[in-house]
Amino acid sequence: MKIIKAEVFVTSPSRNFVTLKVTTESGLVGIGDATVNGRELAVASYLKDHVAQLLIGKDAHRIEDTWQFLYRSSYWRRGPITMAAIAAVDMALWDIKGKAANMPVYQLLGGASRNGLRAYGHASGTDTEQLFDSIREHLELGYKSIRVQTAVPGIKAVYGVAAQTQASGERYDYEPAGRGAFPQEEDWDTRAYLRHLPTVFEAVRNEFGPEIPLLHDGHHRMTPIQAAKLGKSLEPYDLFWLEDCTPGENQEALRLVRQHTTTPIAIGEVFNTIYDFQSLIKEQLIDYVRAASTHFGGISPLKKVMDYAAQYQVKSGFHGPTDISPVGFAAQLHVGLAIHNYGIQEYMQHSDATNTVFEQSMTFKDGYLHPGDKPGLGVEFNEEAALSYPYQQAYLPYNRLIDGTVHDW
Numbered sequence: 342m343k344i345i346k347a348e349v350f351v352t353s354p355s356r357n358f359v360t361l362k363v364t365t366e367s368g369l370v371g372i373g374d375a376t377v378n379g380r381e382l383a384v385a386s387y388l389k390d391h392v393a394q395l396l397i398g399k400d401a402h403r404i405e406d407t408w409q410f411l412y413r414s415s416y417w418r419r420g421p422i423t424m425a426a427i428a429a430v431d432m433a434l435w436d437i438k439g440k441a442a443n444m445p446v447y448q449l450l451g452g453a454s455r456n457g458l459r460a461y462g463h464a465s466g467t468d469t470e471q472l473f474d475s476i477r478e479h480l481e482l483g484y485k486s487i488r489v490q491t492a493v494p495g496i497k498a499v500y501g502v503a504a505q506t507q508a509s510g511e512r513y514d515y516e517p518a519g520r521g522a523f524p525q526e527e528d529w530d531t532r533a534y535l536r537h538l539p540t541v542f543e544a545v546r547n548e549f550g551p552e553i554p555l556l557h558d559g560h561h562r563m564t565p566i567q568a569a570k571l572g573k574s575l576e577p578y579d580l581f582w583l584e585d586c587t588p589g590e591n592q593e594a595l596r597l598v599r600q601h602t603t604t605p606i607a608i609g610e611v612f613n614t615i616y617d618f619q620s621l622i623k624e625q626l627i628d629y630v631r632a633a634s635t636h637f638g639g640i641s642p643l644k645k646v647m648d649y650a651a652q653y654q655v656k657s658g659f660h661g662p663t664d665i666s667p668v669g670f671a672a673q674l675h676v677g678l679a680i681h682n683y684g685i686q687e688y689m690q691h692s693d694a695t696n697t698v699f700e701q702s703m704t705f706k707d708g709y710l711h712p713g714d715k716p717g718l719g720v721e722f723n724e725e726a727a728l729s730y731p732y733q734q735a736y737l738p739y740n741r742l743i744d745g746t747v748h749d750w
């Protein structure tokens with residue numbers, strides 16, 4: 342099962358994606374996702390200029406050995422670019438192994454631990470009426486758990502609110518990265534947000550009742566004491582989780598948050614390795630692991646961090662925005678189906694253009710996802726379609742406070 346070719350594709354069907362395609366001498370092909378939103382060409386170069394040649398002649402079956410070789414031999418470990426590149430190789434090799442075994446990847450990870458994967462969708466609105474409509478739309482689509490994001494009075498543009506228009510014409514919550522040569526500027530006021538958000542959850546609970554699991558993303562914008570205050574003020578509304586309440590770099594902050602609130606905590610979409618979660622899991626400072634297969638080194642480390650988390654009753658809540666390509670998304674569905682400590686999966690639906698380039702076999706029915714039973718990951722990469730969507734420069738927005746200071750977006 343020798344690898345004879347490793348090719349990198351950068352394509353932009355609605356948004357940019359970086360895809361690795363690995364071909365073996367037997368003709369089996371595997372694909373992997375290496376997309377880092379806003380820095381796509383850096384990871385494409387990492388793969389093309391530094392990794393592809395190292396794979397030629399290697400045995401595609403040796404997934405763990407290849408992962409360790411790429412991680413340790415680079416000397417400069419971790420970081421989003423390195424770990425996305427390694428992730429793409431890892432996914433492609435799992436895809437090949439599944440095809441060689443004629444089994445979906447989840448079977449190779451131990452088989453299904455459940456029938457389907459509970460998913461949550463993103464509802465948002467600039468006012469209560471629009472937010473309620475968005476929640477109803479999601480319920481009609483089958484979602485049984487809903488993330489609630491809202492505009493804040495006095496703030497012009499806030500992360501996660503769909504009604505804000507994008508220059509590209511895409512829904513903002515679907516693709517916040519604006520195309521062009523410079524990131525768009527947004528504004529932020531934490532005090533206004535902390536005052537407003539509990540009133541929104543109060544209204545949502547009054548309208549939709551106590552049962553539906555509700556989630557919220559703080560997007561790394563609060564100090565520890567602000568996050569603690571928010572968690573406490575949201576307790577009456579029984580959130581499924583409060584996500585990214587403080588910046589991901591300072592994991593110590595969650596110790597303080599934890600001391601003050603019983604609102605469950607989720608974090609980790611910007612984490613790259615198990616070491617970022619080491620203390621958080623062991624000290625039970627979080628409830629959900631938000632890692633994404635694509636930014637965490639692939640399927641192999643995602644399975645390992647979840648096995649570690651299982652000992653502490655910490656569950657999965659893998660990052661699933663649309664900048665995780667259908668390949669990366671499939672990778673985490675296979676892990677989610679196999680592990681015992683599955684929690685929930687974020688699911689934003691990819692656009693028709695994306696689905697033309699990446700033909701997915703996963704399903705979403707009655708609020709539950711399933712990766713399907715095709716051998717490997719179950720995603721086909723259509724190279725011809727990819728060619729008709731060339732890369733377009735795009736940047737995620739950034740925030741400034743009212744006095745002009747740059748703030749976490």
Ligand SMILES: [Mg+2]
Pocket residue numbers: 558560584585610
């Ligand atoms: Mg988040």
